[in-house]
Amino acid sequence: MNELNDMPLVYDDILTSGPEVHFQGSHCPSCEAYQFPSQDICPACLGETEKADMGKRATIHSVTTIRTKAPLGLPSPYSVAYVDMEDVPFRMFALMDPKEAGNYYIGQKVELSVGPLGVNNDNQACLRPYFSPRASSRT
Amino acid sequence: MVAIIGTGIIPFGRHLERSIVAMSMDATIAALEDAQIPKETIGACYFANALGDMLFGDSAIGQNLTAAMGMKKIPVVNVENACTSGSTAYYLARNAILAGECEVALVVGSEKMCVPDFGLINSGATELDTLLGMVTPAGFALRAQRHMHDYGTTPEQMAMVAAKSRAHASLNPIAQFRDKETIEQILEGPMIADPFTRSQCCPIADGAAALILASDEFAAKYDRAISIKTAVLTSGFYENPTDLVHWETDYYAANLAYEKAGIGADEIDLVECHDAFTLSEILHYEALGLCEEGQGGQFVAAGHASLGGATPVNVSGGLLSRGHPIAATGVAQIVELVTQLRHEAGDRQVEGCQTALAHCMGGDKMGDTKSCTITVLLK
Numbered sequence: 001m002n003e004l005n006d007m008p009l010v011y012d013d014i015l016t017s018g019p020e021v022h023f024q025g026s027h028c029p030s031c032e033a034y035q036f037p038s039q040d041i042c043p044a045c046l047g048e049t050e051k052a053d054m055g056k057r058a059t060i061h062s063v064t065t066i067r068t069k070a071p072l073g074l075p076s077p078y079s080v081a082y083v084d085m086e087d088v089p090f091r092m093f094a095l096m097d098p099k100e101a102g103n104y105y106i107g108q109k110v111e112l113s114v115g116p117l118g119v120n121n122d123n124q125a126c127l128r129p130y131f132s133p134r135a136s137s138r139t
Numbered sequence: 140m141v142a143i144i145g146t147g148i149i150p151f152g153r154h155l156e157r158s159i160v161a162m163s164m165d166a167t168i169a170a171l172e173d174a175q176i177p178k179e180t181i182g183a184c185y186f187a188n189a190l191g192d193m194l195f196g197d198s199a200i201g202q203n204l205t206a207a208m209g210m211k212k213i214p215v216v217n218v219e220n221a222c223t224s225g226s227t228a229y230y231l232a233r234n235a236i237l238a239g240e241c242e243v244a245l246v247v248g249s250e251k252m253c254v255p256d257f258g259l260i261n262s263g264a265t266e267l268d269t270l271l272g273m274v275t276p277a278g279f280a281l282r283a284q285r286h287m288h289d290y291g292t293t294p295e296q297m298a299m300v301a302a303k304s305r306a307h308a309s310l311n312p313i314a315q316f317r318d319k320e321t322i323e324q325i326l327e328g329p330m331i332a333d334p335f336t337r338s339q340c341c342p343i344a345d346g347a348a349a350l351i352l353a354s355d356e357f358a359a360k361y362d363r364a365i366s367i368k369t370a371v372l373t374s375g376f377y378e379n380p381t382d383l384v385h386w387e388t389d390y391y392a393a394n395l396a397y398e399k400a401g402i403g404a405d406e407i408d409l410v411e412c413h414d415a416f417t418l419s420e421i422l423h424y425e426a427l428g429l430c431e432e433g434q435g436g437q438f439v440a441a442g443h444a445s446l447g448g449a450t451p452v453n454v455s456g457g458l459l460s461r462g463h464p465i466a467a468t469g470v471a472q473i474v475e476l477v478t479q480l481r482h483e484a485g486d487r488q489v490e491g492c493q494t495a496l497a498h499c500m501g502g503d504k505m506g507d508t509k510s511c512t513i514t515v516l517l518k
């Protein structure tokens with residue numbers, strides 16, 4: 001994992017520090033709203049937010065596959081989706097595991113991973129979070 | 140109220156040898172000739188351009204136009220509001236006249252974007268969505284997939300929007316893509332983002348368009364003046380979860396415009412709307428109340444949005460076929476409606492039109508748009 005530790009994450013502060021790969025966002029204790037990526041100030045009530053573990057399991061709400069030249073060194077084709085997180089009420093935009101590009105479907109159960117994928121705006125190889133089919137969804 | 144007394148537009152397409160300012164001068168001179176006023180009458184200029192800074196390092200380009208035109212000392216505002224740059228410039232110009240700041244204002248949108256390796260547009264290089272691979276076609280493709288899932292909208296119905304667009308554009312001398320395409324040809328094209336094939340995505344283009352707005356008092360002597368009943372500008376809601384099919388911002392902007400104009404959807408005779416992708420137009424039929432929610436695919440398939448149909452939409456060819464030089468589009472939509480309301484549209488004239496609506500959207504953020512503009516015009 002040492003080379004992965006050296007590789008930058010494509011965006012700061014979006015993963016929790018625990019052993020499993022979970023998204024980290026923010027949550028407003030006053031009005032219960034979630035934000036991802038985190039925001040220090042709640043856009044709903046302007047209160048101060050706290051860090052929130054958004055979990056790693058989600059269900060696909062919609063999914064598409066981009067088949068023209070991919071940006072940011074991503075593989076072609078690649079799929080993206082809106083997924084509904086299972087642990088918190090939040091629908092987020094998601095990059096899907098390119099190994100399964102084109103095979104995703106609405107309602108599919110997926111799980112978060114992180115791995116080297118593409119480059120960042122400085123053209124450096126970087127880690128990206130992406131969702132893969134959950135093992136049980138293959139049965 | 141405020142009226143439109145002059146229009147100018149250049150053909151949209153590849154103008155590799157022409158600058159942003161040169162294109163805007165052509166459109167401006169045409170608008171001045173159309174309005175039959177000397178340039179000294181212009182009291183303010185609202186200049187729209189979206190990509191000049193990013194692509195060429197140009198900024199504050201409006202004053203380059205006014206200097207080249209010898210328009211001295213007037214207030215110039217440079218407007219960037221993504222795809223609504225042009226319609227926002229128009230919104231601001233109308234507000235300035237309503238406020239009594241000037242009697243006659245020039246609105247120009249000019250874009251030069253046919254550069255090598257342009258790629259797909261996104262909504263901000265540093266946004267997390269962009270870094271995770273979001274590109275504008277994907278955002279709308281995600282809406283299309285959900286609309287197909289929830290309402291059974293078909294690829295053929297979406298392709299019909301593009302076929303209609305090409306058919307309309309074949310009648311528009313300034314349109315970029317004027318060759319007709321069948322639904323089969325459209326569906327067989329290269330896939331950009333499932334389900335959008337290439338003809339279902341608006342192309343990049345160079346182009347410019349201009350309008351001259353005037354107070355009612357000034358416009359009173361013009362028999363070709365077109366009245367602006369209302370013009371609204373809204374931003375997105377940015378709520379979570381985002382609804383991909385019932386686009387709250389779109390419905391909100393439409394209802395706001397109808398309320399301010401004091402009319403209903405049934406009184407609109409023709410529409411120019413933001414058909415960045417085929418499914419976009421289907422969503423806008425629904426939000427504008429031209430048909431029931433979810434029925435947009437059937438609406439276009441039945442011919443209701445075609446020239447000769449119940450409510451013709453994008454008779455100019457729209458973004459899909461007229462082309463989409465970003466900051467020129469919002470202005471070009473209004474040029475088309477003014478031409479139609481003056482009954483000067485020739486082969487693509489919508490017979491008997493009296494009330495028209497232009498709708499534009501710009502930018503993506505958190506599954507919503509950044510901006511939405513709507514204006515209602517009356518003969």
